Amino acid sequence: MVGFEDIKDRVCESVVCKFKTAEEAAEMIKDGDCLGVSGFTPSGYPKAVPLALAEKAKKTPFKVNVWTGASVGPEIDAAMVEAGCMDRRLPYQTNATLRKAINAGKVRYADIHLSHFAQMARYGFMADRKKIDFAIVEVCKINDLGDGKVGLIPTTSMGNSSSYVATAPKVIVEVNTTQPVSLEGMHDSYVPLDPPNRKPIPIERPEDRIGTPYIPCELDKIVAVVPCDITDKVRPLGEIDEDAKHMGQNLVNFLKNEVKEGRLPANLLPLQSGVGSVANAVINGLVNSDFKDLTVYTEVIQDGMFDLIDAGKLRVASGTALTPSPECQKKFYENVDFYKKYLLLRPQEISNSPEVARRIGVIAMNTAIEVDIYGNVNSTHICGTKLMNGVGGSGDFARNGYLTVFFTNSLAKGGKISSVVPFCSHIDHATLDVDVIVSERGVADLRGLTPKEKAPIIIDQIANPKYQPYLYDYFKRACEKCGNSQTPHILSEAFDVYKWFEETGSMEKPAE
Secondary structure (H helix, E strand, O other), X not given: OOOHHHHHHHOOHHHHHHEOOHHHHHHXXXXXXXXXXXXXXXXXXXXXXXXXXXXXXXXXXXXXXXXXXXXXXXXHHOHHHHOOOEEEEEOOOOOHHHHHHHHOOOOEEOOOOOOOHHHHHHHOOOHHHOOOOEEEEEEEEEEEEEOOEEEEEEOOEOOOHHHHHHHOXXXXXXXXXXXXXXXXXXXXXXOOOOOOOOOOOOOOOOOOOOOXXXXXXXXXXXXXXXXXXXXXXXXOOOOOOHHHHHHHHHHHHHHHHHHHOOOOOOOOOOEEEOOOHHHHHHHHHHHOOOOOOEEEEOOEEOHHHHHHHHOOOEEEEEEOEEOOOHHHHHHHHHOHHHHOOOEEEOOHHHHOOXXXXXXXXXXXXXXXXXXXXXXXXXXXXXXXXXXXXXXXXXXXXXXXXXXXXXXXXXXXXXXXXXXXEOOOOOOOEOHHHOOEEEOOXXXXXXXXXXXXXXXXXXXXXXXXXXOHHHHHHXXXXXXXXXXXXXXXXXXXXXXXXXXXXXXXXXXXXXXX
């Protein structure tokens, strides 16, 4: 187990007197407190103190509110949930244990646009009108800045750490010895002023630095410095299957045509890509394309972006977290000095900033659980009621991108679910924020089309042949019933596919 001696060479002398065990730090936290923790995806989040809180709750029940950057690792989203000490969780999650607790009503969860959350937290108008009591952040190093301040060097994510540290009256710092100190220099900490004093965010290119390579913190606010040697729980990415390869190739062909038609430059515009295996596979399609001198302005940097670096095709990748697979993480740690020249981590209100996305013309690429025949997108709920993950940063980029693309397989659960439905059971992204939909079958370019013009294209290019006859029939009958209405629907039938799935386990229309 890592001890105080193991972190002395990573911290300045002024914080040595604040060394505490995780258990001692956990004792400072009381029932009802609000914790703002570092982390965005299972990267750069505190581990030792959350585990100590879980153990404490098993002996003396209590509850705390947990605010993060996005999803984090099991030390928070599983251990604390299982111990019953998590009350309210914001603003995003992906953990199966936490998801089950949310859908059972045991943890109160609100889905919030990730670029909005830091300002909302600073203003203190979250649920219960709570402000942060403690910031708990993971670092690889602490530097002395003089004048009673220190510089916290984050690890593999920025998330909301900069704002939490600035806002919280008390700060607990975990120094993680598994994270290399050579990460220093890869971060760009910047907290904008809040309205009415806000200034333009001075980013014109993805590589522009606007802040400091550390998070500034008053020494007096630090109440504990805790050693930790628990690793990030990054996950393997799924194999790039044939459907994913087809989606990647469909995207490349579409982008090539946009360049040919003069709507995009030869090296495209800054790319934003969502999280997960499908998103990573789409980026892999660009690795095997003729595009070069690419730039990325996104939230999560995954394997595909390292592949772009290795292929000599990427100029810079700006994000808020590194979330590679275990294999890619090992490659990164062994070559930090090489890769960090191409990487830049920012607070998520900057990485996901609508202002910046609009200014630099981001190509937004995210995944959908389902789409409907008029181009609305559901990214978060199964059959309209059960939360899957959360909207994440897709809303930040979809509304504000130069070009907004959503990806979905045409089928799910072995063909029992159609990813194209008459009317989405839950809508995260209205059709006016959706430019293009891509499946393994093709590309539906919806720009400037009426709803009735969109429907045949989506059914033809995106839907699976197994469900096309039903979707065409529904659309035809809806048009006949509604005449010249803008968006034809038969409301008594619009959600039948979900009823059939609930009753039979398949969205196929039962035989009459």
